Structures are given as structure tokens and as C-alpha cells.
Amino acid sequence: MNTELRIEKVSKSFPGVKALNEVNLIMKGGSVHALLGENGAGKSTLIKIITGVYRADSGVLKTNGEEKFFNSPVEATDAGIAVVHQERNLIPEFSVEENITLHHPPTKFGIVDRAERTRLARQALETLGFDIDLNERVKNLSVAQMQLVEIAKALVTNAQIILLDEPTASITSGETIKLFDVIKRLKESGTAVLFVSHKLEEVYEICDTVTVLRDGESILESKPLSEYKQGEIVDAMVGRHLADRKVELRKVNRSVEPVMQLTDIHTALGHEKISMSLYPGEVLGMYGLVGAGRSELARSVLGLHGISSGELKLNGQVVEIKSLRDALHKHRIGYVTENRKEEGLFLDFPVRKNISVTILSKILKKLGVISFQEEDSVSTKYVDRLGIKVVDNNQLAGTLSGGNQQKVSVSKWLAADTKILIIDEPTVGVDVRTKASFHELIVELANEGLSIILISSDLAEMISLADRILVMRDYQLVGDLDNSKDYTTMSRGIMTAIHSA
Amino acid sequence: MNFKALFRHRATELSLTAIFVLGFLLLVATSHGVLLSRESLQGFLTYLAVPIVIGMAQMVVLAIGQMNLAVGAMGGVSAAIMAVLMADHHYPIWLALLIGFLSATAMGAINGFLVVVTQLNGFIITLGTMTILLGFQYRLVRTFTIDAYPKSLPDFGAKNILGFPLILVIAIATSVILSLFFSRTSTGRRVLATGGNALAARLSGISNGKSVFIAHTLSGALVGIAAIITISSLPGINRSIGGDWMLASFAAPIIGGVLMAGGTVAIYGTVVAAGVVRLVDIARAQYSLDPSIVSLTVGVVVLSTVALSELRRRRSERAREGRKVAA
Numbered sequence: 001m002n003t004e005l006r007i008e009k010v011s012k013s014f015p016g017v018k019a020l021n022e023v024n025l026i027m028k029g030g031s032v033h034a035l036l037g038e039n040g041a042g043k044s045t046l047i048k049i050i051t052g053v054y055r056a057d058s059g060v061l062k063t064n065g066e067e068k069f070f071n072s073p074v075e076a077t078d079a080g081i082a083v084v085h086q087e088r089n090l091i092p093e094f095s096v097e098e099n100i101t102l103h104h105p106p107t108k109f110g111i112v113d114r115a116e117r118t119r120l121a122r123q124a125l126e127t128l129g130f131d132i133d134l135n136e137r138v139k140n141l142s143v144a145q146m147q148l149v150e151i152a153k154a155l156v157t158n159a160q161i162i163l164l165d166e167p168t169a170s171i172t173s174g175e176t177i178k179l180f181d182v183i184k185r186l187k188e189s190g191t192a193v194l195f196v197s198h199k200l201e202e203v204y205e206i207c208d209t210v211t212v213l214r215d216g217e218s219i220l221e222s223k224p225l226s227e228y229k230q231g232e233i234v235d236a237m238v239g240r241h242l243a244d245r246k247v248e249l250r251k252v253n254r255s256v257e258p259v260m261q262l263t264d265i266h267t268a269l270g271h272e273k274i275s276m277s278l279y280p281g282e283v284l285g286m287y288g289l290v291g292a293g294r295s296e297l298a299r300s301v302l303g304l305h306g307i308s309s310g311e312l313k314l315n316g317q318v319v320e321i322k323s324l325r326d327a328l329h330k331h332r333i334g335y336v337t338e339n340r341k342e343e344g345l346f347l348d349f350p351v352r353k354n355i356s357v358t359i360l361s362k363i364l365k366k367l368g369v370i371s372f373q374e375e376d377s378v379s380t381k382y383v384d385r386l387g388i389k390v391v392d393n394n395q396l397a398g399t400l401s402g403g404n405q406q407k408v409s410v411s412k413w414l415a416a417d418t419k420i421l422i423i424d425e426p427t428v429g430v431d432v433r434t435k436a437s438f439h440e441l442i443v444e445l446a447n448e449g450l451s452i453i454l455i456s457s458d459l460a461e462m463i464s465l466a467d468r469i470l471v472m473r474d475y476q477l478v479g480d481l482d483n484s485k486d487y488t489t490m491s492r493g494i495m496t497a498i499h500s501a
Numbered sequence: 502m503n504f505k506a507l508f509r510h511r512a513t514e515l516s517l518t519a520i521f522v523l524g525f526l527l528l529v530a531t532s533h534g535v536l537l538s539r540e541s542l543q544g545f546l547t548y549l550a551v552p553i554v555i556g557m558a559q560m561v562v563l564a565i566g567q568m569n570l571a572v573g574a575m576g577g578v579s580a581a582i583m584a585v586l587m588a589d590h591h592y593p594i595w596l597a598l599l600i601g602f603l604s605a606t607a608m609g610a611i612n613g614f615l616v617v618v619t620q621l622n623g624f625i626i627t628l629g630t631m632t633i634l635l636g637f638q639y640r641l642v643r644t645f646t647i648d649a650y651p652k653s654l655p656d657f658g659a660k661n662i663l664g665f666p667l668i669l670v671i672a673i674a675t676s677v678i679l680s681l682f683f684s685r686t687s688t689g690r691r692v693l694a695t696g697g698n699a700l701a702a703r704l705s706g707i708s709n710g711k712s713v714f715i716a717h718t719l720s721g722a723l724v725g726i727a728a729i730i731t732i733s734s735l736p737g738i739n740r741s742i743g744g745d746w747m748l749a750s751f752a753a754p755i756i757g758g759v760l761m762a763g764g765t766v767a768i769y770g771t772v773v774a775a776g777v778v779r780l781v782d783i784a785r786a787q788y789s790l791d792p793s794i795v796s797l798t799v800g801v802v803v804l805s806t807v808a809l810s811e812l813r814r815r816r817s818e819r820a821r822e823g824r825k826v827a828a
Contacts, residue, residue: 325707328705
């Protein structure tokens with residue numbers, strides 16, 4: 001019989017909030033179903049209910065006609081459901097192939113059959129067209145590589161129902177194309193695929209049907225996607241009409257001294273001959289495929305890894321940055337990391353302490369005692385300015401939504417009065433509305449004179465925000481383009497830079 | 502802050518206080534008021550000082566997500582140094598105590614230095630230094646009890662301030678200062694940041710190495726204070742000093758609400774938890790129970806507190822997921 005997963009009137013409450021309210025959804029074999037909604041609309045909760053992580057309060061789940069909620073992820077896996085969660089579920093100390101075959105390691109006489117394991121893992125990675133050392137420990141991989149391993153892990157289970165929770169959030173367009181090929185093949189073989197993404201272009205490219213959640217309710221229920229225009233889908237998601245943001249060309253004066261200038265920089269990580277300049281008030285984009293070495297360059301320049309040769313000038317002065325402490329306190333450079341949960345925030349600390357962490361020595365009263373009053377006023381200032389949704393600034397950072405967490409992580413650098421801010425993949429996993437407000441914020445900060453290096457794998461974001469776009473490939477700069485902010489010409493230019501050279 | 506919020510945020514402190522008060526009243530009632538006599542009360546409070554201070558010594562290392570297994574050995578050596586200097590070398594009391602205190606601080610600093618340089622966890626490093634220090638302690642004290650020091654020291658130890666034993670006042674004062682250190686100084690905040698998330702701390706321009714070094718050094722200094730309290734309140738120093746400190750040093754902060762993962766301190770909780778552990782001790786003396794009962798009870802309490810706080814953490818995490826959905 002045909003694969004089918006039916007969700008009928010599923011509700012789920014958490015203390016103080018109704019996360020899902022009588023949600024319906026039907027997934028069918030041979031079809032790709034888009035599950036859309038803003039952050040916090042209930043998508044992840046729904047997926048966790050399907051896979052037995054959470055228990056629904058009421059409603060029905062039917063898998064191939066059998067009416068049953070799963071009690072644990074193991075039960076769901078055994079029933080042929082595989083899931084790629086938004087947060088990665090890999091074991092950092094295990095190798096790539098151990099992780100891929102984690103659910104059911106192939107065995108022979110009760111011990112792990114290593115040859116078979118390698119074969120399975122290689123096969124899954126080859127399907128994805130993704131080349132990586134199978135014995136590498138996962139902790140040494142980049143975010144995107146981990147994401148691909150996570151997808152490979154779902155593929156090896158031969159599941160009939162695959163749930164992909166934002167699989168493309170942190171991979172590049174090249175890898176996305178490969179992933180889509182895989183999804184198409186899965187679809188042809190009769191698999192039912194659920195696809196969650198914030199990128200509507202992708203949704204239209206790959207999906208057949210759509211369910212939109214808003215505040216825990218299914219606004220559109222398993223409708224054919226072709227019947228809806230992109231604008232209508234966005235309206236269903238946000239519940240009001242979002243005006244298209246104006247794309248403006250900004251004027252950047254490049255006849256002055258650059259605030260940051262790299263000349264022939266080589267790094268211990270393998271960057272070669274990197275030369276670039278960042279001008280005051282500029283948004284300098286850095287685009288590249290995953291693994292091109294963009295974050296690594298930023299981290300090297302900031303003193304986290306070494307620079308082996310070349311010259312770094314700040315405001316015309318040759319300097320050496322030995323540590324991030326130097327970068328922050330001596331040179332006023334900040335770095336907004338792409339891994340906000342792991343590296344950007346103290347999840348168990350209140351918002352107040354997260355913001356003040358960079359300015360502790362500046363908010364002291366007599367006798368070196370921290371002034372709570374000043375700490376409070378500084379953090380409140382940025383909570384207001386960035387529109388961070390909190391009860392008060394004593395709320396723990398871990399209890400905020402992704403977009404708000406990202407804003408807190410930016411606030412600490414603004415509080416430290418940085419002159420240069422390197423922002424690494426700011427809107428990964430952030431919903432449409434928060435993303436738009438984030439983009440406005442970046443332009444606003446640049447207009448106020450902050451010089452920004454924006455690292456992003458989101459081509460649309462790059463083209464709408466950057467004044468100039470540097471293209472990096474294999475730890476080298478292969479393009480330096482003035483941004484006309486015209487999507488068609490710019491995307492073509494960037495792709496040419498990446499694929500020629 | 503309304504009562505409900507107060508209860509949620511201070512649940513551990515409130516329930517510990519309640520347990521302490523109830524336990525105390527129960528003991529008073531069942532002992533027909535003997536516990537309220539001047540000597541018993543004095544004894545109860547005097548011997549509360551050391552558990553508080555060694556609890557703090559462990560707490561500061563737990564704050565960076567590490568452990569200090571050498572708390573007892575450091576205290577033993579430090580007290581032995583003080584005793585030997587006074588008894589065998591006739592140093593003035595103040596100088597002997599100062600040297601003993603500084604040597605404990607130095608031992609902590611060495612722990613911190615080794616952890617930073619080797620990048621190994623404090624557990625392993627302090628396991629090593631503990632063993633070395635125990636050997637050193639035996640060499641210093643051998644099988645003797647050293648008590649030939651000036652009488653003014655036990656006099657000092659028996660002093661009262663406003664009816665409270667001076668050494669308890671010292672312990673409480675130390676706790677208050679420590680509390681200010683963590684909440685109101687930038688250094689204290691940085692130490693907690695390192696414990697809360699070392700990666701984020703590093704990317705926020707905080708030197709984790711410095712935090713680790715400070716935490717271990719501070720732990721050493723607190724052990725030094727505990728050694729001073731010990732030598733001034735006990736009749737003599739022998740090789741068993743510090744031998745029962747390790748479990749006690751973990752019990753107070755863990756029962757008091759400090760997370761093993763790091764990033765938190767709980768000064769009030771640790772102090773009250775030390776009081777609760779003392780009550781168990783008193784109960785044993787009161788009812789002439791087997792000493793093993795004390796270990797057993799403290800062990801069970803530690804285990805159940807850790808289990809309870811883990812449950813609480815999970816519940817709050819689920820609530821957190823819920824609130825995120827609402828946001």
C-alpha cells in the first residue's frame with residue numbers, strides 16, 4: 001500500500017502555552033510536503049510529536065493506517081520514520097561513519113561489521129555527492145558538514161517517511177542542489193518527505209503540498225502548493241501583509257583610509273594571499289561555499305588562530321592581534337558567531353549578564369564594584385533598541401527564541417562600542433519577520449558608522465545587504481564585486497567567480 | 502518580586518532553610534531543650550565554621566565546572582605547617598598562621614597553573630596533587646599529635662562576638678565577601694562566565710585560563726582559612742586533619758544548589774546546607790547513633806538533591822521549550 005502519514009486534530013500544551021491546537025496534516029508517499037511557519041509557530045513541536053519526543057495531549061497519528069503515537073524516537077525509527085532535526089543530534093566524539101550508522105550499526109556475529117558500516121556510510125554520502133573522510137570525528141567538522149552527515153544518517157535507515165527540519169539552513173546553494181536531487185529521487189521511489197524551510201524559493205522548487213502553521217494552528221492544511229502565490233503563503237505565515245523591503249544602494253566613501261586592511265595574509269589554516277579592505281560604514285559581504293574558509297579567516301584575523309605572514313592594518317596602523325581580548329579591548333572589533341547557542345550566549349545567564357559580559361570593566365563603581373544600575377540601563381537600552389522580546393532583562397537567555405537570542409548576541413558587541421563588527425551567518429534558522437528586522441538593523445548600524453563584515457551563505461541576504469561582495473573559494477579570494485543589488489546579475493556574477501577561477 | 506516568583510527562583514534556599522529550622526526544632530524538642538544549652542549551642546555553631554568554609558572552597562571550583570579533590574589534603578598540609586612552625590620552630594602565632602594560609606593559597610595556585618598549562622581537567626590534576634600532599638602531610642606530622650603551641654591560640658578560637666563564636670563569624674564574613682566577589686566584581690563575573698560557557702566566554706574576550714587560575718587559587722585561600730579555623734578550634738593537629746573534608750566540601754555546595762556543570766554559585770544555600778549536615782552530626786551525638794549513620798545520611802541527601810535538581814532542570818527546560826513556542 002501507499003505510504004501515508006496522517007495527523008488529525010493534534011493538540012499539545014506546555015506549561016502556560018498552547019503550542020499546537022487541533023493541527024491536521026497529511027503526508028503521502030511520492031510527494032514532498034512543505035511545513036511552513038514563523039519561528040515558534042509549532043513546526044518543531046509537531047515534528048517532535050510525530051517522532052515520539054513529545055507526547056500529544058490529544059488527537060490522532062496514523063502511520064500507514066495504523067493509529068498510534070510513538071512513545072520514543074526509537075519506536076518512530078523502527079516504524080520507518082527518519083528525521084533530520086534542526087538542532088544537530090550527532091555524537092561529537094564519534095567518527096562520521098559511526099554517526100551515520102548510529103541507529104542500526106550493521107553487525108556480524110553480534111559485533112559491528114566495520115566493512116559494511118563503511119560501505120553504508122559511503123553510499124549515503126555518495127548519494128548526497130558529499131566527499132568527506134569517513135573516519136573524521138564529527139566534532140572537527142564545520143556546521144554545514146555536520147548538517148550533511150545528519151541528512152546521510154536519515155538516508156541509511158531506508159525510511160519511508162523522512163522529516164527534514166530546516167535541512168538547508170546552514171548549507172550552501174551548491175549543496176542544496178545536491179540535496180534536492182536526493183529528495184527528488186526519494187520522492188520517485190515513493191517516500192513521503194516533509195520539508196521545513198524558511199526559504200520560500202526552495203519550497204517552491206521542491207515541494208508539492210503545503211501546510212502553514214501560525215501560533216500553533218494550521219492555517220493552510222495540506223493544500224497543493226501550486227495554487228498559492230508566494231505572497232499568499234507569507235501572508236498565511238505572518239498573518240498580515242509584509243511590505244517588500246526597499247533595496248537601497250548605499251553610498252560608501254572609499255577614498256578614505258580603510259578601517260581594516262589585509263595585505264597578502266597567509267594563515268596557519270591555509271588561507272593564501274588574502275588582501276582586502278573594509279571602509280568606514282561599509283557592509284562588506286563575504287560569500288562562499290561552505291568550507292571556503294570565511295569564518296576561519298575572521299577567526300584568524302581576530303587572533304583565535306595564527307596569521308603566518310602578511311600585514312594587518314587598522315586605521316592605517318600595522319597591528320598584531322593576539323587574542324579576541326585584544327581585538328575587543330584594544331581595537332574595538334567584535335565577532336558575532338554563527339553558533340549562537342554554543343559560542344554566542346550564556347544560556348543559563350539572564351539577558352542582562354549576557355549583554356554586559358563585554359563591558360564588565362567599564363561599569364564599575366568605586367572599589368571595583370559592578371554597578372547594577374548601569375548594567376541594567378545598558379542592557380535595557382539594547383533590549384529596547386533591538387526590540388528583543390523579553391519579560392524583563394533578568395529573563396534567562398536560553399528561554400528566548402532563536403531570533404531574540406541572536407539579537408542578544410549582537411547586543412553585547414554594540415554595548416562594547418565596537419567600530420568593526422564581523423557578523424557570521426546572522427539569520428540561519430531565523431523566521432521571515434525577524435530576518436527582515438535583522439536586515440534593517442544591519443543597515444541602520446552601518447549608516448551610523450559601524451563597519452561590518454557580513455559572512456553569509458544566503459545569496460538573497462548577501463545581495464540585498466552588502467555594499468561590496470568578496471567571494472572566497474578554497475581559502476582564497478576569487479572575486480570582489482560591487483553590489484548593484486540586482487539579484488539576477490549579481491547571483492550570476494558570484495556563481496561565475498566561484499566556478500571559474 | 503511576588504511570592505510565587507520568589508519561591509521559584511529561590512526554591513532550593515527556601516526549602517533548605519525550612520529543613521534546617523524544622524530539623525533544629527525537632528532536635529530541640531526530642532532532646533528536651535538540651536540543644537539550647539549554652540555549651541551545646543556553642544559547640545554546634547563552632548563546628549559549623551569549617552564545613553562552611555571548605556564548602557566555599559569546593560564551590561568556587563565547581564563554579565568553573567571543575568572539582569578540587571585536594572581540598573582535604575591541602576587543608577591538612579596547611580594546618581600541619583602552621584603547627585610545626587609554632588611548636589618546633591617557635592614562630593609567633595600570626596606569622597605561622599600567615600605562612601600556613603599562604604602555602605594553601607600557593608597550593609591552589611599550583612593546581613590552577615597545572616590545569617591551565619596541561620589543559621587537563623581539574624579532577625585529574627587535583628587527584629594528583631592530593632596524593633602528593635597527603636605524602637607531604639604524613640612526613641610533616643608523622644604519627645604525632647602536635648599541640649605544643651601557645652595557649653593564646655585556643656583562647657582566640659574560643660572567643661565570642663555578640664554571643665557568636667568568633668570563628669563562625671569569620672566563616673560567615675568570608676561567605677559574604679565571596680558572595681560580593683561573584684555578584685559585584687568583574688573578575689567574579691568572568692569566572693562565572695567561563696564556567697557557564699567557556700566557548701562563549703572566549704569569544705567575548707574573556708581569558709578562560711585566568712578564570713581557572715583564579716578559581717583554584719581562591720579555593721586554596723579558602724582552604725587556608727579553614728586550616729586557621731581548624732587549628733584554633735581543635736586541641737591538636739595530627740595526620741587525620743582534612744581526612745574527612747572532601748565529601749563534606751562537596752555535600753554543602755551540591756545540596757545548596759550549585760550546578761556541577763559550572764556557571765553558578767549559591768552562597769546562602771551552601772551555608773545552610775552545611776548547617777543541615779551539622780544537624781545530622783548533632784543527631785548522631787544526641788541519640789548515640791552509629792557514626793556510619795552520618796555518612797549514610799549525608800550520602801543519601803547528596804544523591805537525592807542531585808537527582809531532584811536534575812529533575813527540576815529538566816522540568817524548567819521543558820517549560821523553556823514551551824515559552825519558546827509562545828514567543
